[in-house]
Structure formats: structure tokens, C-alpha cells
Amino acid sequence: MDDVALYAPMTYDESGYPRYAFPANHPAHGDEDYTERRNRIAHLGAQHVYGTPAPEIDYHERDHETWRVIQRSLAERHDEYAATDVVKWAAELALPADRVxxxxxxxxxxxxxxxxxxxxxxxxxxxxxxxxVQADRRFYAAQFIRHHSQPLFSPEADVVHELVGHAPALGNPKVAELYRLTGEAVRRVAEPRTIELISRIFWFTLEYGVIEEGGQFRAYGAGLLSSFGELERFREADIRPLDLKGMATTEYDITDYQHVLFAGRSIDHVHEFFSEFLRTVDDEDPDRIGVSF
Structure with a gap:
């Protein structure tokens, strides 16, 4: 399965209206009602003008129930597997547990x-x-919610991933700075391979990062925090110390559980490591680090 087809199975018809065509192994395959609702959500998002409020989505009761199931399941896993700081960030953001x-x-x-x-x-x-756009303190976020048939799994980054995974970190000044610095770094460089380098470090920190806490590994990355399965499995991964070259040269599969992760000693350690890289990265870095894409 082509990654783009699985994660972004959307095209535009001749009139410019979004159309989803979910592949056979997608949970929504064959559900015409869900597909049409996804089309409408995409249409509303495509009409959005920056600087105006995001479109309000008329979520169905089934969507709210899916959110409630996920919230209950992930809350339990966060108590056991999430970094203490993450639990605090989520409490400060205080997302509703009863509705999307x-x-x-x-x-x-x-x-x-x-x-x-x-x-x-x-x-x-x-x-x-x-x-x-993160340089402007903006973050692209999906508005659709995963299919109700598999509430604890989504092959795409949905509103659960955005709001449960990324939003609490975006509400913390220290971690939000890393998102902003990522945007500034991407805008500063010119080479696609340097952007790929930045993306890979982002992947192994803000998407799939872990830290050591109390003698155990705990999750802070959005991809881990928003996935029931990843939280259950991530301690089985090969967890290595933070290392730029290691992160840049480690291949990963977005359709599978992560088999290699990188751990910081604390959130402060991650911030120091990633912010230093983002402030200084330039188009010579791939050669200096010794990677090729």
C-alpha cells in the first residue's frame, strides 16, 4: 500500500470538491455515510481563509461516542505510560472528555x-x-475523527492525534518553542534534504519521543500519546539515547509500530538537544552529520 494513498486518500473532482476513496484495508472502506461526511469536512477546511475562525464541524453522536471511548482508554494508558509533564499539560489544556x-x-x-x-x-x-507555518505559531490540524469501527486505531492523523497528541505540548511554552523553531529552521534552509533531516529529528522527538523517568521510559511524543497500541508496545522498541546521526539514518515505517525510539533524560534535556539543532541547522548539516537522502 502506498503511504500517501493510505494516509491521504483524497483527490478533488472536476468541480474542485474533495473526494475520499478509502483503500480496502482502511476501516472506513465501504462506509458511504462516513465517506460523505469526510468529504464535507474536507470541503469546509479547503474553504477556510487564514485569520478567520476554523469551520465548525457538525459531529455526529457516533463521533462523540468514539471520542469518549478513546478518552477513557487513553487516560488510563497515560497514567501508566505518559511522562508526568504530559499529564500536567493535558490537565492545563482541559479538553472536554464527553465530546469532540x-x-x-x-x-x-x-x-x-x-x-x-x-x-x-x-x-x-x-x-x-x-x-x-509553525514559525507563525500555527499548526495544521485535521478535523475528522477516525472510523467508529476501530476507535483505538487510525491509519491517518485525525483530530484525536492532533488534540490529544500535539495540542497539550503546544500549550506548554517550552515545548511550543520547539514547534516554532522547527518552522523557522524549515523556512531558513533551501535544500530538500535538509528539510528531510529536520523532519526526521522532529519525528523522533515531538512525534515519537520518550524520556527516562523514575527508572522507566515514558512517552511525550504525539504519535505515542494518541495511539492505544503504540503506548502498549513502545517499551518493547529498541530505545537509544538522543543522537542526531542515529535519528537521521534510522528508517521508520508510518504504517507500523515504531521499532526504534530515542530517549532524552528529561523534557529539559530534549528541549536543549532539539533547540540547539534547530537554531543552528543549515544546508551543510547533512554533509557534516554524514547522511544522504
Whole structure:
């Protein structure tokens, strides 16, 4: 299965209206009602104008029930597997547990905390754009929620991934700075391979990062925090110390559980490591680190 087809199975018809065509191994395959609702959500997002409120989504009761199931399941796993700081960030953000939040209400909270805001992501956002807008304290976020048949699994980054995984970190000033610095770094460099380098370090920190805490590894990355399965499995991975070359040269499969992770000694250690890289990275770095893409 082609990764883009699985994670962004959307095209536009002749009139410019979004159309999803879910592959056979996607949970939503064959569900015409869900597909049409996804099309409408994508259409609303595509019409969004930056600087205006994100479109309000008319989530169904089935969507809210899916959110409730996920919230209950992940809350238990976070107590056991998430970094203590993450639990605090989530409590400060205080997402509703009984319904799917709207991007606007989460943006209002984030703006007051760190100045960040969420804007609708439609289909596949080019990597330079996805990271680049973070320099302006903006973050692309999906508005759809995964299919109800598999509430604890999604082959795509959905609103659960965005709001449970990324939003609490975006509400913490120290970690939000890493997102902003990522955007500045991507805008500063010119070579695609340097952007790929930045993306890989981002993947192994803000997406799939862990830290050592109390003699155990605990998760802080969005991809781990928003996935029931990843939280159950991540301690079985080959967990290595933070290392730029290791992160840059380690291949990963976005359709599978992660088999290699990198751990910091603390959130402060991760911040020091990643922020130093982001402030100094330039187009000579791939050669200096000794990687080729």
C-alpha cells in the first residue's frame, strides 16, 4: 500500500470538491455515510481563509461516542505510560472528555497559553508548508475523527492525534518553542534534504519521543500519546539515547509500530538537544552529520 494513498486518500473532482476513496484495508472502506461526511469536512477546511475562525464541524453522536471511548482508554494508558509533564499539560489544556472539541475552542485556549493556533489540514499538506507555518505559531490540524469501527486505531492523523497528541505540548511554552523553531529552521534552509533531516529529528522527538523517568521510559511524543497500541508496545522498541546521526539514518515505517525510539533524560534535556539543532541547522548539516537522502 502506498503511504500517501493510505494516509491521504483524497483527490478533488472536476468541480474542485474533495473526494475520499478509502483503500480496502482502511476501516472506513465501504462506509458511504462516513465517506460523505469526510468529504464535507474536507470541503469546509479547503474553504477556510487564514485569520478567520476554523469551520465548525457538525459531529455526529457516533463521533462523540468514539471520542469518549478513546478518552477513557487513553487516560488510563497515560497514567501508566505518559511522562508526568504530559499529564500536567493535558490537565492545563482541559479538553472536554464527553465530546469532540472544535478547533476554535482549542485555539482559544492555546492562544492564551502560548500564542499558538490550529488551522484546518485538508488531505496531504506539503512538508515545507506543514512545518513552515509553525514559525507563525500555527499548526495544521485535521478535523475528522477516525472510523467508529476501530476507535483505538487510525491509519491517518485525525483530530484525536492532533488534540490529544500535539495540542497539550503546544500549550506548554517550552515545548511550543520547539514547534516554532522547527518552522523557522524549515523556512531558513533551501535544500530538500535538509528539510528531510529536520523532519526526521522532529519525528523522533515531538512525534515519537520518550524520556527516562523514575527508572522507566515514558512517552511525550504525539504519535505515542494518541495511539492505544503504540503506548502498549513502545517499551518493547529498541530505545537509544538522543543522537542526531542515529535519528537521521534510522528508517521508520508510518504504517507500523515504531521499532526504534530515542530517549532524552528529561523534557529539559530534549528541549536543549532539539533547540540547539534547530537554531543552528543549515544546508551543510547533512554533509557534516554524514547522511544522504
Amino acid at each position: 472539541p472544535q478547533l476554535n475552542e482549542v485555539t482559544e485556549r492555546l492562544t492564551a497559553m502560548t500564542g499558538f493556533g490550529l488551522q484546518p489540514a485538508v488531505g496531504f499538506v506539503p512538508i515545507e508548508e506543514f512545518y513552515g
